[in-house]
Amino acid sequence: MENFKAEFEKAAATRFGSGWAWLVLKGDKLAVVSTANQDSPLMGEAISGASGFPIIGLDVWEHAYYLNSRTAARTTSKPSGT
Numbered sequence: 244m245e246n247f248k249a250e251f252e253k254a255a256a257t258r259f260g261s262g263w264a265w266l267v268l269k270g271d272k273l274a275v276v277s278t279a280n281q282d283s284p285l286m287g288e289a290i291s292g293a294s295g296f297p298i299i300g301l302d303v304w305e306h307a308y309y310l311n312s313r314t315a316a317r318t319t320s321k322p323s324g325t
Contacts, residue, residue, distance in 0.1 A: 250275040251301070261304040267295025277303075 247266070254277040255264035262279045274295055276284055282291035283300075 247275070255301050255303050258303050264301040264303060265293065265295070265297050266299040267293070267297055269295040
């Protein structure tokens with residue numbers, strides 16, 4: 244679980260600009276991936292640079308956090324209060 248948390252937080256924090264961090268099912272394994280803008284792992288590697296069946300998606304677009312914390316939320320993918 245700690246590996247997942249670290250990988251997921253890294254995928255969210257290192258996404259340059261707008262995009263998403265995802266936990267996906269690839270075959271019989273779980274993977275953490277990120278996509279730019281409105282892209283999704285369902286679009287496939289050729290289009291989004293990632294593939295898999297999404298289980299969790301974290302919106303790292305500015306509108307997802309700006310009103311609550313301005314740009315400070317971009318430095319972490321942890322929910323408020325954790």
